[in-house]
Each structure stands twice: as C-alpha cells, then as structure tokens.
Amino acid sequence: MKITIVGVGLIGGSIALTLKEKKFADKVIGVDKDQNNLKKALQIGFIDEIKSLEEAVKETDVIILSIPVNAIIQTLPHLLDIIHDQQVVMDMGSTKEQLLASVDHHQRRGRLVACHPMAGTEYSGPEAALSNLFTGKTMIYCDATNSDEDAFDIAESIVDQLAMNTVFMNAKEHDIHTAYVSHISHITSFALALTVLEKEKSQGRIFELASSGFESTVRLAKSSPDMWIPIFKQNRKNVLDVLEEHIYQLQQMQQLLKEEDFDTFYKLIKKANKIKRILK
Amino acid sequence: MKITIVGVGLIGGSIALTLKEKKFADKVIGVDKDQNNLKKALQIGFIDEIKSLEEAVKETDVIILSIPVNAIIQTLPHLLDIIHDQQVVMDMGSTKEQLLASVDHHQRRGRLVACHPMAGTEYSGPEAALSNLFTGKTMIYCDATNSDEDAFDIAESIVDQLAMNTVFMNAKEHDIHTAYVSHISHITSFALALTVLEKEKSQGRIFELASSGFESTVRLAKSSPDMWIPIFKQNRKNVLDVLEEHIYQLQQMQQLLKEEDFDTFYKLIKKANKIKRILK
Incomplete structure (x- = not known):
C-alpha cells in the first residue's frame, strides 16, 4: 500500500515507522511545510520521497493528516476536492466537531475516516517518532457512520497494524x-x-x-x-x-x-x- | 552496622533493601504500628527482626524514621530521650520547620540528621519498596550544622550507599x-x-x-x-x-x-x- 503522511512529526512519523517496519506500506511519501523536518524524516528513513500534497495524491492509496488541527481544517476541503473516489483520507486531529462540520456537506465526505490516537509524548518533530508509540493505546473513530464502508475498512487495517484498541464516538462527545x-x-x-x-x-x-x-x-x-x-x-x-x-x-x-x-x-x-x- | 527502620513502607523499605543488598547493614530491625506491614517486610526480607522502638534502640547504631511527618513529631523527642550519645537518628520527613523546632533545645539534638529524599512513587507500603528508588535522586540535608560531626558522617555514609546527590538547606528554605x-x-x-x-x-x-x-x-x-x-x-x-x-x-x-x-x-x-x- 502507498501511504502519504502530511506532517512528518511525532504522530505521522510514528505511524510511518510502524507501517514500514511491518512492511504494510510499500512506499511512504512525506508532505510537510517544513523542509528541515522532511530531510530529517528521509534520513531517519520513515519516508521514501518528498512531494507536494498535489503530487503525492496522484500516487497514493491513503493520505494521513498528522498536522495541527488548524492546519487540518485548512487542508481538508481542498484535499477532498483533489482525491478520487477510491482513495482514503485519515485525520489524526485532537478536536473533531469544527473539523468535521467543515466538510459535512462535501461530496467526498465518505472518503474521510476521522481518527484520534490517544497517544503521544511531550516531544515533537520527526526525531520524536517511535515505532511502538501506539501499541495498546486507544484509537477513537469519530462519526464513523459518515465514512464509506470500504474507506473505513482500509483505515481499520492501518489501525490494526498500530496494535491499538478502538472506541467509537460522535464528534461532540x-x-x-x-x-x-x-x-x-x-x-x-x-x-x-x-x-x-x-x-x-x-x-x-x-x-x-x-x-x-x-x-x-x-x-x-x-x-x-x-x-x-x-x-x-x-x-x-x-x-x-x-x-x-x-x-x-x-x-x-x-x-x-x-x-x-x-x-x-x-x-x-x-x-x-x-x-x-x-x-x- | 545495625539499623532500625521505623516505618517499613515505601521509603523505609527502599532504604533497608539497598543497605542489605550492599551488605552495609548486618541487621535491620523493623518498627511499625502496623503488624501486617511488619510481617510483609519480614517476608520480603528487608528486615530481620520485629521489635518495639524501645527494644530496638537498645541494639542499634542508626534509627531511621520513615513515617508520616505528624508521627515523626510525636516520636522524635521521646526517641532522643532514650538513645545514647553514640547513636544516630535520621528522619526522612517531607517538612522540616515545625519538626526541627520541636527538638531545637533537646540536649541530644546533635544526634539527629534531618534528611529529605526527593524520591518516591505514588504507592505505599512494604510491597512498594524498590532497591533503586534513590539512585541518582537528591537528598536534602536540613540544618546540618546542628548535627554532631560524627553523627553527620554516619548519615552521609548511608546516603552514599543510596547513590544520591546531596543538597544542604536550612529548614525554612x-x-x-x-x-x-x-x-x-x-x-x-x-x-x-x-x-x-x-x-x-x-x-x-x-x-x-x-x-x-x-x-x-x-x-x-x-x-x-x-x-x-x-x-x-x-x-x-x-x-x-x-x-x-x-x-x-x-x-x-x-x-x-x-x-x-x-x-x-x-x-x-x-x-x-x-x-x-x-x-x-
């Protein structure tokens, strides 16, 4: 599977590390506004290529948004505009109500699987990434009924690789x-x-x-x-x-x-x- | 050296474990108002005998008080009354001003070395004791100039065994x-x-x-x-x-x-x- 990680920091990096280690991802493309972080991520080895979001989308199965929640809100509508109907977007945002409201009526809302991993450390950046960060922790799926079934299945197969427990909630809750x-x-x-x-x-x-x-x-x-x-x-x-x-x-x-x-x-x-x- | 531990919980137990492991203590006597804790401490093996405070004092070099600070204030004056002039008392209390004021004019004040180990966990009781609890942590000596030099030297040799850094402060500070x-x-x-x-x-x-x-x-x-x-x-x-x-x-x-x-x-x-x- 080809994965794009938008935001190659603690969360994105830890996902990429695990998916590469388990050979679940054939290729990981890194997207980040910070060129230094992209270079570090390449050096560490959890991404294989650096691309712009638009270029990355052309050759990927799943796009994972692991950027601050304000950046997710800015990026998400545009991202749903440019993907096609077999691709899947997962966001890792720590807040959900405003974020999901912003794409509520988008025609490709079903391609988004809203996730929140209850895991982290006080450190940030690519060097903070850990391959076992998520093991045994809880992943919250938000408003999962609004995701297409096949999109959710693909997201779930990724969360399985991270060895996480799962909980379902609506965004407000x-x-x-x-x-x-x-x-x-x-x-x-x-x-x-x-x-x-x-x-x-x-x-x-x-x-x-x-x-x-x-x-x-x-x-x-x-x-x-x-x-x-x-x-x-x-x-x-x-x-x-x-x-x-x-x-x-x-x-x-x-x-x-x-x-x-x-x-x-x-x-x-x-x-x-x-x-x-x-x-x- | 023969040591008496008054209060066989997390702190007292951890001290005893370390002193026995390093063969610094030939014998450790346990004193506690809780008979169950004494039995557990014997089972774990960090004390060799159970005695009353009065009996323990008769055959010990150092008495370590690792009980709540209200119990230290109650015990300390009496303890200084019954020890002789070669014995050493160390208290591990987390507060010092009231405690030291209560024995300020005692004729054997010099036998007391007031200590506060900046180490602990949220657990209590003999089962919580850990032999490496103090390693690399800080021991605060309070009003050390009020301790007799030989008493302080003996206390220091114990703190050395615990592998702690040391800081000097007055009680108020x-x-x-x-x-x-x-x-x-x-x-x-x-x-x-x-x-x-x-x-x-x-x-x-x-x-x-x-x-x-x-x-x-x-x-x-x-x-x-x-x-x-x-x-x-x-x-x-x-x-x-x-x-x-x-x-x-x-x-x-x-x-x-x-x-x-x-x-x-x-x-x-x-x-x-x-x-x-x-x-x-």
Missing part, C-alpha cells in the same frame, strides 16, 4: 471527553510550570529538587503551543467548562487549608484516590 | 522550595482527579481515553492522605502561598480563553515551555 482527560491535563501542567517559574527564581534549586512526582506532573508543559493553541481554540467551550470545575476544586482545597479543616481535606483526597481503580 | 516543586504537584493532581471524576460520570470512558499524558498528570492523585494531610498541615502557609499563585495562573488562562486572546495564550505557553531547560 469526543470533544467533551478529550477536554476532560487530555486538554485539561495540559492546561494544568502549563499553569504549574508558570507557577513554579514565577515563584522559584533560583533555577538551580528547581533542578536539584525536581523529584519524579514533579517531573511527571509538569512534563506536559514542554508541549508545543503550535499544536495546543489550535486545540484550545477549537475546543474552547469544553475546555472552559472543565477548567471552571478544576479551578473550583483548587479553590475548595485552598479554603480547607485556610480554615485548617483537615478532616474534610482528608476525605477529599480519599475521593481523589478513586482515580486508582479507574486508571489501573 | 526547605519547606518553601518543597512547597513549590513537590507539594503543589500533589494538590493539583488531587484536584485534577476530582475534576475528572466529577465531570466524567461514565467511568468506562475515562479508562478508555486515558492517554499517557493524563496518566502522568494524575498519577500523584493515587497518593495516600495519611502521608499528605500531615504534610499540608505542617507546610500550610507555604502551600497556600504557591496554591494562590497556581490558581491565579489558571484564572489568567481562563480569562484568555474567554476573551479568545490566543496570541497572549501562545506566549504564555512559550513561557511555560521554559521548564524544559530547567528540568532536563
């Missing part, structure tokens, strides 16, 4: 759930980094004191704004909704600390501990 | 810094868990959607209130100070989202990204 479990984690991590940077002027101290607990909580604060601002933009309402709840929870703890009501605080932590049985 | 980089991470993680539990009633969805990002941010929310409430109690003022800043940072992001001022939000994330060069 997807954006609400991801605000809860992914987008808010990033907001809180960015805020925590800013808090510590603000409070702790002696940088040497932060380095020395960074225990594994702090590192894991603040890890996501290394994430790129080029990826995350478009996500917050497109999922603004849901993120605001969860952020309000999160600030409320912190204010509740602040109040309990002020009042020295440690019995209630104890119960609150016990309740938070319930995340144990839900996570693993 | 310690409590401020740990509020920034450790205690606030736990508060925010507890609050995040409560937020998600509150917002996301369908538990199956949380499990399916939990990406590694969410898991690492919320990991600390599994931590025990028995350990953390005493820490928040003793470091209340510093934790409140940092929490106020953290809530302010989140409110700032909330405001930017409400106003759709994504340019400023972008700059804020760029600033948060600076945590990269500080952490690693």
Whole structure:
C-alpha cells in the first residue's frame, strides 16, 4: 500500500515507522511545510520521497493528516476536492466537531475516516517518532457512520497494524471527553510550570529538587503551543467548562487549608484516590 | 552496622533493601504500628527482626524514621530521650520547620540528621519498596550544622550507599522550595482527579481515553492522605502561598480563553515551555 503522511512529526512519523517496519506500506511519501523536518524524516528513513500534497495524491492509496488541527481544517476541503473516489483520507486531529462540520456537506465526505490516537509524548518533530508509540493505546473513530464502508475498512487495517484498541464516538462527545482527560491535563501542567517559574527564581534549586512526582506532573508543559493553541481554540467551550470545575476544586482545597479543616481535606483526597481503580 | 527502620513502607523499605543488598547493614530491625506491614517486610526480607522502638534502640547504631511527618513529631523527642550519645537518628520527613523546632533545645539534638529524599512513587507500603528508588535522586540535608560531626558522617555514609546527590538547606528554605516543586504537584493532581471524576460520570470512558499524558498528570492523585494531610498541615502557609499563585495562573488562562486572546495564550505557553531547560 502507498501511504502519504502530511506532517512528518511525532504522530505521522510514528505511524510511518510502524507501517514500514511491518512492511504494510510499500512506499511512504512525506508532505510537510517544513523542509528541515522532511530531510530529517528521509534520513531517519520513515519516508521514501518528498512531494507536494498535489503530487503525492496522484500516487497514493491513503493520505494521513498528522498536522495541527488548524492546519487540518485548512487542508481538508481542498484535499477532498483533489482525491478520487477510491482513495482514503485519515485525520489524526485532537478536536473533531469544527473539523468535521467543515466538510459535512462535501461530496467526498465518505472518503474521510476521522481518527484520534490517544497517544503521544511531550516531544515533537520527526526525531520524536517511535515505532511502538501506539501499541495498546486507544484509537477513537469519530462519526464513523459518515465514512464509506470500504474507506473505513482500509483505515481499520492501518489501525490494526498500530496494535491499538478502538472506541467509537460522535464528534461532540469526543470533544467533551478529550477536554476532560487530555486538554485539561495540559492546561494544568502549563499553569504549574508558570507557577513554579514565577515563584522559584533560583533555577538551580528547581533542578536539584525536581523529584519524579514533579517531573511527571509538569512534563506536559514542554508541549508545543503550535499544536495546543489550535486545540484550545477549537475546543474552547469544553475546555472552559472543565477548567471552571478544576479551578473550583483548587479553590475548595485552598479554603480547607485556610480554615485548617483537615478532616474534610482528608476525605477529599480519599475521593481523589478513586482515580486508582479507574486508571489501573 | 545495625539499623532500625521505623516505618517499613515505601521509603523505609527502599532504604533497608539497598543497605542489605550492599551488605552495609548486618541487621535491620523493623518498627511499625502496623503488624501486617511488619510481617510483609519480614517476608520480603528487608528486615530481620520485629521489635518495639524501645527494644530496638537498645541494639542499634542508626534509627531511621520513615513515617508520616505528624508521627515523626510525636516520636522524635521521646526517641532522643532514650538513645545514647553514640547513636544516630535520621528522619526522612517531607517538612522540616515545625519538626526541627520541636527538638531545637533537646540536649541530644546533635544526634539527629534531618534528611529529605526527593524520591518516591505514588504507592505505599512494604510491597512498594524498590532497591533503586534513590539512585541518582537528591537528598536534602536540613540544618546540618546542628548535627554532631560524627553523627553527620554516619548519615552521609548511608546516603552514599543510596547513590544520591546531596543538597544542604536550612529548614525554612526547605519547606518553601518543597512547597513549590513537590507539594503543589500533589494538590493539583488531587484536584485534577476530582475534576475528572466529577465531570466524567461514565467511568468506562475515562479508562478508555486515558492517554499517557493524563496518566502522568494524575498519577500523584493515587497518593495516600495519611502521608499528605500531615504534610499540608505542617507546610500550610507555604502551600497556600504557591496554591494562590497556581490558581491565579489558571484564572489568567481562563480569562484568555474567554476573551479568545490566543496570541497572549501562545506566549504564555512559550513561557511555560521554559521548564524544559530547567528540568532536563
């Protein structure tokens, strides 16, 4: 199968690495606005050729969009215009409602399979790509009933290669759930980094004191704004909704600390501990 | 060397495991109010005997206190009363100011070496003990000039066995810094868990959607209130100070989202990204 990867970064690169390793892809074409990233991807070897999107489309079976969500919205209608009816487009965007609304009435909407892999690291770019990034993680299919059956089958065969579990959701539901479990984690991590940077002027101290607990909580604060601002933009309402709840929870703890009501605080932590049985 | 571990959980157990593995300790005596934990520690093999504190003190060179900080404050004055002048006490408490103030005028204050290992996991109990928990992590010595030189040398020989880097701080400075980089991470993680539990009633969805990002941010929310409430109690003022800043940072992001001022939000994330060069 011939695959085009639009966006040769962490996600696109990791897909390409896996599909080449498993010999599922005969050829991978790389498309990216960043020439340096394309060169690196060629060097690493997870793409075989560099082409423009228009040239790539002429000789490919599947086009995978692994670019920031604002770029997906810009690219998707044009891409559906220029593909033919046997080709398949998969997008890997972290938000779905606006994105899918933008092609809702497109005559080739059925060729699109909307996907969101719940996997990633705080690093970006081709060098961040990992062949086992997706193993055992969850792939969300959004509004799958709007995809043509044969297009979905092809997408599924790719997700099988990535060894992922799958979940089906509609776009609205997807954006609400991801605000809860992914987008808010990033907001809180960015805020925590800013808090510590603000409070702790002696940088040497932060380095020395960074225990594994702090590192894991603040890890996501290394994430790129080029990826995350478009996500917050497109999922603004849901993120605001969860952020309000999160600030409320912190204010509740602040109040309990002020009042020295440690019995209630104890119960609150016990309740938070319930995340144990839900996570693993 | 004969060592007594008071509190045979994650920290005490990990110390004992390492000291036995490296044959630094000839005998390790376990003291704990929880008989089950003592039995488990014997089974795992990181203690050789179970004794009361009073009995253990009679035949030991070093007594290590790895119990919650409220229990350390309760135990420490009595312990300094009953030891003799060649014995050494090390405490592993996560807060120091109140704790050290409580024995400031004790005639055997010099036998105490106040330590805080910046290492841990979200798990507790003897089964959580790991022999490499401390490798390459940082040990903070607090108010080390108040320890007798020979007592400090013995403590240092133990920390050497744990393969830790060391930092010196006074108790006040310690409590401020740990509020920034450790205690606030736990508060925010507890609050995040409560937020998600509150917002996301369908538990199956949380499990399916939990990406590694969410898991690492919320990991600390599994931590025990028995350990953390005493820490928040003793470091209340510093934790409140940092929490106020953290809530302010989140409110700032909330405001930017409400106003759709994504340019400023972008700059804020760029600033948060600076945590990269500080952490690693």
